[in-house]
Amino acid sequence: VIKNLFELEKIAVLGHGNGGTVYKVFHKGTSSIYALKVLRFNDDSDRVWQQATREAEILKLVDSPFVIRCNSAFYNNGLAVGSDEPGGADLSFVMEYMEGGSLQDLLVSRKTLLEKEISEVAGCVLLGFRYLHDMQIVHGDIKPSNLLVNGEGKVKIADFGVSHVVDGGGVARHLLLESCMGTCAYMSPERFDPERWGGGGDGFAGDVWSLGVVALECHMGRFPLTRAGQRPDWATLMCIMCFRERVEVPETASPEFRSFVERCLEKDWRKRATVDELLEHPFVN
Ligand code: ATP
Ligand code: MG
Numbered sequence: 001v002i003k004n005l006f007e008l009e010k011i012a013v014l015g016h017g018n019g020g021t022v023y024k025v026f027h028k029g030t031s032s033i034y035a036l037k038v039l040r041f042n043d044d045s046d047r048v049w050q051q052a053t054r055e056a057e058i059l060k061l062v063d064s065p066f067v068i069r070c071n072s073a074f075y076n077n078g079l080a081v082g083s084d085e086p087g088g089a090d091l092s093f094v095m096e097y098m099e100g101g102s103l104q105d106l107l108v109s110r111k112t113l114l115e116k117e118i119s120e121v122a123g124c125v126l127l128g129f130r131y132l133h134d135m136q137i138v139h140g141d142i143k144p145s146n147l148l149v150n151g152e153g154k155v156k157i158a159d160f161g162v163s164h165v166v167d168g169g170g171v172a173r174h175l176l177l178e179s180c181m182g183t184c185a186y187m188s189p190e191r192f193d194p195e196r197w198g199g200g201g202d203g204f205a206g207d208v209w210s211l212g213v214v215a216l217e218c219h220m221g222r223f224p225l226t227r228a229g230q231r232p233d234w235a236t237l238m239c240i241m242c243f244r245e246r247v248e249v250p251e252t253a254s255p256e257f258r259s260f261v262e263r264c265l266e267k268d269w270r271k272r273a274t275v276d277e278l279l280e281h282p283f284v285n
Contacts (some may be wrong), residue, residue: 010025020037048128066157215260
């Protein structure tokens with residue numbers, strides 16, 4: 001167990017996100033490699049820190065082969081989150097290191113994946129969803145860069161930077177960061193336009209929508225909701241969500257894959273497939 005941030009030695013930068021930077025680090029005590037995500041906060045009010053502390057505590061409880069494990073969280077003064085000392089402006093999460101990088105990296109090098117591979121990815125993500133949703137956790141930011149691949153080619157869900165924990169009332173309560181800090185491209189219609197879709201849904205269905213977009217992207221080799229070359233900005237996506245009848249799946253897709261994607265990309269979240277239904281779907285089963 002890592003007790004202090006300074007036990008870790010930075011080896012390389014693995015990537016940059018909207019909230020901060022991910023490093024490859026070495027822990028001398030156990031001779032192991034980890035990934036360290038350093039989040040930067042502009043707002044260091046008590047409320048933000050209270051939320052961050054709570055989120056860090058939740059992350060430590062997550063323990064599934066389909067979800068990236070977060071071993072510990074630290075403030076930039078090196079102390080563990082939850083210790084009596086107050087924190088500083090940064091918050092760091094120690095995670096398991098994923099050798100294969102992200103699905104985003106894989107799509108850059110391979111352009112497209114075979115349906116067999118997409119089925120593998122979808123199966124892992126759905127089992128991750130089942131685990132998280134059982135814990136009342138909505139991920140809220142499923143996209144290729146947040147799905148990581150390990151040395152054995154297994155996929156795990158990463159990055160709870162914008163994750164939510166659903167409270168008793170079934171309303172997704174927001175922790176840590178504002179939603180849609182980065183790309184909104186994978187966001188469900190009910191999050192774009194809660195009024196049109198009856199109050200914004202339970203959040204869990206939103207994760208299913210995002211998986212559908214990712215699966216189709218792996219098949220097409222480009223972001224699937226917009227036309228080739230068209231930027232998936234807020235206004236364009238809003239038009240697609242409101243005016244286009246349904247998302248078009250290319251002719252090259254098998255009937256099983258088409259049906260899987262169409263069940264994920266059902267615009268009305270009440271009619272969209274649930275995680276349990278998709279785990280039984282012929283495409284992943
Ligand atoms: P966002 O800030 O919206 O999540 P992002 O996912 O691109 O955007 P990060 O989560 O900071 O940004 O991750 C940046 C990159 O670092 C990822 O694309 C991935 O390549 C790499 N990375 C993240 N976590 C790990 C990890 N645990 N093991 C190996 N590489 C990682
Ligand atoms: Mg990320």
